[in-house]
Amino acid sequence: MNWIEYLSSKAAVLLGCLLFYGLFMFFLLTLGVQPEIWMVFTVLFLLMVISLYLLDYYKRKRFYTAFFRTLNDLEQKTLIDVLIQRPGFLEGDYLLDALEITNQDMNTRINSYQQAQRDYQEYIELWIHEIKTPLTSLQLLVSNHPHAKQQQMMKEITSIQDYVEQVLYYSRTQFAEKDYLIKAVNLQDCVDEVLRKYASTFIEKQIKVDLHHLDRQVLTDSKWIVFILAQLVSNALKYMPSQSGLLSIYTTSTQRTLSLHLDDNGIGIRASDLYRVFEKGFTGENGRSFTHATGMGLYLCKQLTLKLNLGLEIASEHGTQVIVRFPLDQTLR
Amino acid sequence: MSTIAVIEDSETIRDELIVFLQNNGFSAYALTDFKEAAQTVLRLQPDCVLLDLNLPGIDGNMICRDIKKQSEIAVIVVTSRSNDVDELIALNLGADDFIEKPYNLQILLARMRRLLDTENQQLTYNYRSVHFDLGKGTISRDEVQEELTKNEMRILLCLFQNKGQIVTREQLMNYLWNESVYIDDNTLTVNINRLRKKLMGFGCEELIETKRGMGYLLHELD
Numbered sequence: 001m002n003w004i005e006y007l008s009s010k011a012a013v014l015l016g017c018l019l020f021y022g023l024f025m026f027f028l029l030t031l032g033v034q035p036e037i038w039m040v041f042t043v044l045f046l047l048m049v050i051s052l053y054l055l056d057y058y059k060r061k062r063f064y065t066a067f068f069r070t071l072n073d074l075e076q077k078t079l080i081d082v083l084i085q086r087p088g089f090l091e092g093d094y095l096l097d098a099l100e101i102t103n104q105d106m107n108t109r110i111n112s113y114q115q116a117q118r119d120y121q122e123y124i125e126l127w128i129h130e131i132k133t134p135l136t137s138l139q140l141l142v143s144n145h146p147h148a149k150q151q152q153m154m155k156e157i158t159s160i161q162d163y164v165e166q167v168l169y170y171s172r173t174q175f176a177e178k179d180y181l182i183k184a185v186n187l188q189d190c191v192d193e194v195l196r197k198y199a200s201t202f203i204e205k206q207i208k209v210d211l212h213h214l215d216r217q218v219l220t221d222s223k224w225i226v227f228i229l230a231q232l233v234s235n236a237l238k239y240m241p242s243q244s245g246l247l248s249i250y251t252t253s254t255q256r257t258l259s260l261h262l263d264d265n266g267i268g269i270r271a272s273d274l275y276r277v278f279e280k281g282f283t284g285e286n287g288r289s290f291t292h293a294t295g296m297g298l299y300l301c302k303q304l305t306l307k308l309n310l311g312l313e314i315a316s317e318h319g320t321q322v323i324v325r326f327p328l329d330q331t332l333r
Numbered sequence: 334m335s336t337i338a339v340i341e342d343s344e345t346i347r348d349e350l351i352v353f354l355q356n357n358g359f360s361a362y363a364l365t366d367f368k369e370a371a372q373t374v375l376r377l378q379p380d381c382v383l384l385d386l387n388l389p390g391i392d393g394n395m396i397c398r399d400i401k402k403q404s405e406i407a408v409i410v411v412t413s414r415s416n417d418v419d420e421l422i423a424l425n426l427g428a429d430d431f432i433e434k435p436y437n438l439q440i441l442l443a444r445m446r447r448l449l450d451t452e453n454q455q456l457t458y459n460y461r462s463v464h465f466d467l468g469k470g471t472i473s474r475d476e477v478q479e480e481l482t483k484n485e486m487r488i489l490l491c492l493f494q495n496k497g498q499i500v501t502r503e504q505l506m507n508y509l510w511n512e513s514v515y516i517d518d519n520t521l522t523v524n525i526n527r528l529r530k531k532l533m534g535f536g537c538e539e540l541i542e543t544k545r546g547m548g549y550l551l552h553e554l555d
Contacts, residue, residue, distance in 0.1 A: 129387075132413040133343050136435040140349030143438055144356065161435060181417040192513045196437070199510035203503055209515040223417065 001064045006057050017049055056089075063087035078103040078110070124171040128164055135161060151200075162234070166296055169227055173303035180221035180308065187260060188214040190222060191249055194229045201237050207245035216251050216258060218326045224304050228312075231297040232262050232322050239266035239320070257311075258326040268316040277314055278302040335449045337361040338379035340370055340396065341411075342388050350383065357442055358494075367391050371399035374406065380449055381407040386423065387414075394426050401427030407448045411436075439511045458493065460554050463535045465489065474535050485528045487512055492541065492551040501548035525549075 007014070021042075028038055071080050081099040086092070135157065142153045191214055195202070202209060218225075236247050248263040269277060276282050281295040298314075305312040311325030337359050341347040347363045354361035362379075364370055367388045374382055374396075382400060386393035397408050410428040412419055420431045430444050456468040463474045467490050470481045481489070491508040492500055502521060509516050516524070525541070532538040542550045 129413045132434045133346065137343060137345040137349065139435050139438075140346060140353060144349050144352045157435075183417075195515060196440075196511055196513070199507055200503075202515075203506045203510065206518055208517045211515065221417075 001061050003057060006060070010053065021045060059087070059089060060092070063089070063092050078106045121171050121174075124167060128168050131164055135164070155200075162230075165227065166300065169224075169300050169304065170296065173300060173307065180224055182219055182221060184217050185220055185222040185225060187216050187218060187225075187251065190225050190229055193226050194233050197230060198233055198237060202247075205237070205240070205242040205245060207237065207240055207242070207247060210246060210248040211250065213251045214249065216253075218258060220308055220310070220326065224308060228301045228304055228324065229262075231301050235297060236262060236264040236266060236320065236322075239268070240264050241266065253328070256328050258328055260324040260326070262322040262324075263319060264321075265319040268318065268320050269314065271316070274314065274316060278312075334358065334360050335380040335445075337445070338374055338377065338382045339363045340367065340374075340382060340388070340393075341385045342367075353438065359445075367396075370396045374400050375403055378404075379406065381409065381445060384408055384410050384428075386410055386412040386419065394423060397423065397428050398426045409441075409444065409448070443511070456490075458554050460537055460540055460552065463537050467493070472531060472535055477535075479531055479534065481528075481531070482524075484509070484514060484516070484524050485531070487514065488524060488528060492549060496551045496554065499544050499548045499550045504548065 025038065025042075028041070067080070067084055070084055071077060074080060074083070081096050081103050084096065086096060139154070139157050142150055142157065188211075191211065195209060201207075233247070237245075240247065244265070246265050248261070250261050252259050252261065273282075277298050278301075279295075280299040282299070283295040302312055305324065309327065311323070311327075313323045313325070315321045315323075337354050339347055339350050339354075339361060341350065341363065351361045351363060364373055366373065368391065370388075370391075384393055384397055388396075393410065397410060400406055400408055407429045408427065409430045409432060410423040411432050411434060412423075413434045423431050429448055432441060432444065457464065457466045459465070463472060465472055467481075467486055470483070470486045472479050472481060487509055488505060491505055495504075502518070506516060506518070506521060509521075529538050529541060532540055540552050542552055544550055
């Protein structure tokens, strides 16, 4: 609040004072009062009006400045009414009273939403834990009793498992602050685990794999890395041609970064889609016309790499090239 | 033959695990009383225990600890929780290995075989007068010995483990991929041809029979 604003808000009263002064002066003049009395009255009147308004101005200005400064600095702005001192003038007090009511309502709602989210996430984790039992039973039953549709059944079971795992990671990236365990991880081991998982697809589609320079250690969460790699490999497999498909997985390093590359010679990603691949639910041209895609895979990868402080880049030239970057001040040689 | 004790709450999983283990050359049985699990195991002395951590009302980790306190019986701990912390706790309490449900069955087998005495696992066999040692990776007859490459060893081991059954190329490749050998179709052919050449050198190239359109079959061994 500056003095112009203040004065304009008091304009009516000031005008009234002026009018009163004018009328009173006219009245005195017509009464023939001496100029000295006239001047004394004017001076007293002016002094009183100015000092009263000055005091009022500064009292309000002090409060409003502090109020808006604190409001600006606060991260959780709904705490403002608890942090500001009562000003002692009517409008200020009313302001704080009103804010107290609205903020309390807001905070109560926020807390209940946060609690609901936590409850939901706990439920998801519990559900995932529970679903593993019938999934395991199913897997064992299909595996132990060979019959015509066995391979297809195993594929469908694997598919269910993949979706379940996706739910778990989605829940963790959205709601869990820190749910990872950083330790030394060998990239070759992670790649081995992922390739083992998709071995039958590689073999069936006769897609070759070319690995080198993977015997490297990084400091990160191994399960998350395996999940990310699995998503990337799964994507690559979907869009690579049978019989001539080739997936290259290797690392390169600079002084500051260890980069894990996944290059495939599939149909690639349209340039116009490239900048949107990490969006939640984005399926793009490939997703819509080639397979049934949820659009969650790359989104999750992006979220996870962000949480782990890793880089994730995608390019597409005669296929798709994905790079996961590990900052070297977090890696072991 | 190694015996495995299965401590698992779900009946279906329990029964099917036993079937699976028996199909793969192990003798297996299940415990149904979990309260006295550790004591029962110590009494029955299996070679390995598959222990589910999520038993109703009982902490599987404690069972593991009790078993390990009084014996060297191998314990593989199994869980549905996808948590690194659980793994650390289990391993700290003495578990020999840690596996998650749903099982990767091949991994389970491989880990169990690795844990158990390799003497139990038959790695040597004879065909006619040719001796195969898959542990050392050699073929020999009388004084003549030839080395097998790692891949050739693995191919023979796979055929051997499935003796009496036809093994498809796909099965062979899946087996190799599970051992982190990412072989492709052509390379497999090359490897098998090379292997056959070696066998021919020892006069037993009919050991690996090709069943047209189906796969390979190991000839009757001694």
